[in-house]
Amino acid sequence: MSRAEFSYDFPHRHLVSVADLNPVDIQIIFERAAHHLAANRTPDKRSDVLRGLTVLNLFFEASTRTQGSFEVAGKRLGADVVNFAVAQSSASKGESLSDTARTLAAMKPDIMVVRHSATGAPQFLAERTGLAVVNAGDGMHEHPTQALLDSFTLSQRWGSVGGRRILIVGDILHSRVARSNIGLLNILGAEIRLCAPPTLLPSDVDQWGCDVFHDLDEALKGCDAVMALRQQRERMSGGFVPSEREFFHLFGLTHERLEAASEDVLVMHPGPMNRGVEIHTKLADDPEKSVILDQVESGVAVRMAILELIGDNIRKGAAP
Amino acid sequence: MSTTRAIINSRLVNPASDHDAPGGVLIEDGVIAQTGSEIDLDAADEVIDAKGCILAPALIDLRCAKEAALTPDGETLDTLCAAAMTGGFGTIVLAPNERDPLDKAGGFAGMSRGLAQRSVRVLSACGATQGLGGEQMAEIGLMVHGGAVYAGCGDAPIHDTRLMRRLLSYTSQFDIWLASRPADAHLSSGAVALESDWSARVGIPSEPAVSERIAIERDAALAELSGGKLMIDRLSTAAGLDALRHVRGRDLEIAATVAVAHLTLNEVDAGGLDSAFRMDPPLRSESDRRALVEAVASGEIDAIISDHRPTPYDDKGEPFALAIPGTLSLETMLGAMLGLVHDGELSLIEALRVMTSGPADLLGLPQGRIDIGAPADLILIDGDKPWVCQSEALASARGNSAWSGRRFQGRVLQTIVAGDTLYNP
Numbered sequence A: 001m002s003r004a005e006f007s008y009d010f011p012h013r014h015l016v017s018v019a020d021l022n023p024v025d026i027q028i029i030f031e032r033a034a035h036h037l038a039a040n041r042t043p044d045k046r047s048d049v050l051r052g053l054t055v056l057n058l059f060f061e062a063s064t065r066t067q068g069s070f071e072v073a074g075k076r077l078g079a080d081v082v083n084f085a086v087a088q089s090s091a092s093k094g095e096s097l098s099d100t101a102r103t104l105a106a107m108k109p110d111i112m113v114v115r116h117s118a119t120g121a122p123q124f125l126a127e128r129t130g131l132a133v134v135n136a137g138d139g140m141h142e143h144p145t146q147a148l149l150d151s152f153t154l155s156q157r158w159g160s161v162g163g164r165r166i167l168i169v170g171d172i173l174h175s176r177v178a179r180s181n182i183g184l185l186n187i188l189g190a191e192i193r194l195c196a197p198p199t200l201l202p203s204d205v206d207q208w209g210c211d212v213f214h215d216l217d218e219a220l221k222g223c224d225a226v227m228a229l230r231q232q233r234e235r236m237s238g239g240f241v242p243s244e245r246e247f248f249h250l251f252g253l254t255h256e257r258l259e260a261a262s263e264d265v266l267v268m269h270p271g272p273m274n275r276g277v278e279i280h281t282k283l284a285d286d287p288e289k290s291v292i293l294d295q296v297e298s299g300v301a302v303r304m305a306i307l308e309l310i311g312d313n314i315r316k317g318a319a320p
Numbered sequence B: 001m002s003t004t005r006a007i008i009n010s011r012l013v014n015p016a017s018d019h020d021a022p023g024g025v026l027i028e029d030g031v032i033a034q035t036g037s038e039i040d041l042d043a044a045d046e047v048i049d050a051k052g053c054i055l056a057p058a059l060i061d062l063r064c065a066k067e068a069a070l071t072p073d074g075e076t077l078d079t080l081c082a083a084a085m086t087g088g089f090g091t092i093v094l095a096p097n098e099r100d101p102l103d104k105a106g107g108f109a110g111m112s113r114g115l116a117q118r119s120v121r122v123l124s125a126c127g128a129t130q131g132l133g134g135e136q137m138a139e140i141g142l143m144v145h146g147g148a149v150y151a152g153c154g155d156a157p158i159h160d161t162r163l164m165r166r167l168l169s170y171t172s173q174f175d176i177w178l179a180s181r182p183a184d185a186h187l188s189s190g191a192v193a194l195e196s197d198w199s200a201r202v203g204i205p206s207e208p209a210v211s212e213r214i215a216i217e218r219d220a221a222l223a224e225l226s227g228g229k230l231m232i233d234r235l236s237t238a239a240g241l242d243a244l245r246h247v248r249g250r251d252l253e254i255a256a257t258v259a260v261a262h263l264t265l266n267e268v269d270a271g272g273l274d275s276a277f278r279m280d281p282p283l284r285s286e287s288d289r290r291a292l293v294e295a296v297a298s299g300e301i302d303a304i305i306s307d308h309r310p311t312p313y314d315d316k317g318e319p320f321a322l323a324i325p326g327t328l329s330l331e332t333m334l335g336a337m338l339g340l341v342h343d344g345e346l347s348l349i350e351a352l353r354v355m356t357s358g359p360a361d362l363l364g365l366p367q368g369r370i371d372i373g374a375p376a377d378l379i380l381i382d383g384d385k386p387w388v389c390q391s392e393a394l395a396s397a398r399g400n401s402a403w404s405g406r407r408f409q410g411r412v413l414q415t416i417v418a419g420d421t422l423y424n425p
Helices: A023-040 A065-076 A097-105 A121-129 A144-158 A176-187 A244-251 A292-316 B077-087 B108-116 B140-145 B161-172 B197-202 B210-226 B238-247 B260-264 B286-297 B333-342 B348-353 B357-363
Strands: A054-059 A080-085 A111-116 A132-138 A165-169 A191-195 A211-213 A225-228 A266-268 B005-014 B019-028 B031-036 B046-049 B054-057 B059-064 B089-094 B121-124 B177-180 B229-232 B253-259 B303-305 B378-388 B407-417 B420-423
Touching: A023 A144, A023 A176, A023 A292, A054 A065, A065 A080, A065 A111, A065 A132, A065 A292, A097 A121, A111 A121, A111 A292, A121 A132, A132 A144, A132 A292, A144 A176, A144 A266, A144 A292, A165 A176, A176 A191, A244 B140, A266 A292, B005 B031, B005 B348, B005 B378, B019 B054, B054 B348, B059 B077, B059 B253, B059 B303, B059 B333, B059 B357, B077 B089, B077 B121, B077 B407, B077 B420, B089 B407, B108 B121, B108 B140, B140 B161, B161 B177, B161 B210, B161 B229, B210 B229, B210 B238, B210 B253, B238 B253, B238 B286, B253 B260, B253 B286, B260 B286, B260 B303, B260 B333, B286 B348, B303 B357, B333 B348, B333 B378, B333 B407
Parallel strands: A054 A080, A054 A111, A111 A132, A165 A191, A165 A225, A191 A211, A225 A266, B005 B046, B005 B054, B059 B089, B089 B121, B177 B229, B229 B253, B253 B303
Antiparallel strands: B005 B019, B019 B031, B054 B378, B378 B407, B407 B420
16 A cells, blocks of 8 residues: 555654664655755755754764754754753753753754763653654664665665665674664565674574674675674774774675675675775775765755754654 | 605505505595505506505694794794694694684685695684684684684683684584683683692692583583584593583584694603793693594594694793693604504594594595595604604794603604605605
8 A cells, every 4th residue: 555545644753763664664765865956956956944943063972963963954944053062051060961852852852863972862852852853863772864865875776675685794793884784674575685703793693584694705795785884992802803804805895805795786885985995996886886975965865854844743743 | 746656555544434454546636546455556657555554544734833923033834834844744723822823814814825825725714702712703604714724712711601603603604613712711710730640649730531521511511502503622531422422413513633742742741841841731640641542443532632732842841730731742642642552542443533533524624634635645654763852953933842751662764744745755
């Protein structure tokens, strides 16, 4: 049954986890994102759908691309966007997160976009403030907008990701991008493969509904897309792999290795990218294979779609 | 060699198939082509009459050491190989140790290719941590691609439990063994002897036998958690053996080796504080030794290793408590093991199994067995020939043998690798 045949509106005021979404929610997000993607390519990018709403970018961890992407998205929709550089503010003066939340809520923003090093921080802020919250990455837990933009990028190429074979290679253990992508791709019916040294895989990974590999050449066989992840050194304690050169030797993506994959395989990377560690520099720059810059472009469109849909629900006064 | 050779009239002992009966072999192109009592002599260019001597697979050693290149008067690859073929070894594995940590990925593949040029088969393990310091993982993957046959932690245990977990986890992707000395780093710190009446009387730093038990329980638990393959590198106590039996009840891959010194010597040998008997692990009690021999007989020990360790100064230059641990043992290992056979402690086939098919199976090697199609790596042994170990007569460049002056019964007559006789005094 297509969406046109029954009445269903995007029901969410928050986006904390991909697990909150059903296939129809995702379809709605992708439809709006496709609209914004097209509009963003014209000189007339700006709309007023969020006029009067304030979006607070609350990044407790340093970010360039995600914060910038949310800022561009909010501004193109006419919202007032305020960036809080939290590292320079109250948090460094010993204020608790709930006090910071109450203080910010008193300024009456409408949507908080939150990145935090602790799993569960966006949920915590949503519960404490009652404001609409978009998770822009919490610890090693989730990064739902990244997963949505990844699948959106692929579905722009393929029509749909269902039934496609997609490999995620690299530091799965510390990656919120991997966790959100696995959740979302499972909902969308893709076949997911993971490849990493055993030290960079969670111990219960065999329960995640993915095929797990330690040999990249085996893992790449027949893949339609492959996503490289960097080693999250900021989350690592002690050594998980001996060296970057050994990692590249065993798990680095190169043109030669991709010959085992499907002929028109797409190469993705959520950034920031370490050339020569998880991906060969020539492959990263290959316009035939690499969709890394498409992902960045999709990122703005997908975040516009999410802010717009949540903004609609705020105006309707929908329950959380 | 292209010639076809037959060896007949031998007592053919093949532990891989539990075979011990009169017979012989036919060797074609370095490979065993026929075995048994009916060898086709017309096919042979050369016939060797063994005159009733023992024909067995050439021995395999999983742990020996040379000295670093350019060490003055040191044990070079040449002298090490000479010692190996004299002792009846067809295959030896260089294992990492403090003086030669084998932890550098750069050049490892080249080194392996160089080792492969030797007439004795020389393989190499790699160091599991940088400099064997037990802190940073070495580039194990690159070294495995360069030919490393297992990863070893060296002489000291890994004290950091989290690192041990990661090592077992990381090595599991290459399906290789991680060899680790079973000792609790803190309990065994500085120990040169077993905690016993003797060590208490002479007042030297000692370790309790449970140090080994604790380490085996810990490392087995981590192997179970990580799916890694754990090689108990030099089991030496009855307490450790109890722990091995306990953990073998679980679903994990675990192997155990014992050094020949711990099967054939005990702390009484070290009673005179002769530095030659300073070993690592230290020599244990007679009851430990007996328990280990029984475990060999019952098949619980996968391999006996030489732990051949050349040291500078034949007398080690220092008193017992300060001396460098280790002994030469490639040339005396077979004699020492045959001593256990003559004493009725082991059967010949039990003694040979842990020096041939046992270690071969751990590494997945085709040799170590007298089977059709297997490499013709063989030894002829006179099981009764008496001889005396004289350290100055050894092929090794060094003289630090704990068996110096010992009488042995049984000696290698020929060592054959890939069909070629390398040693025939």
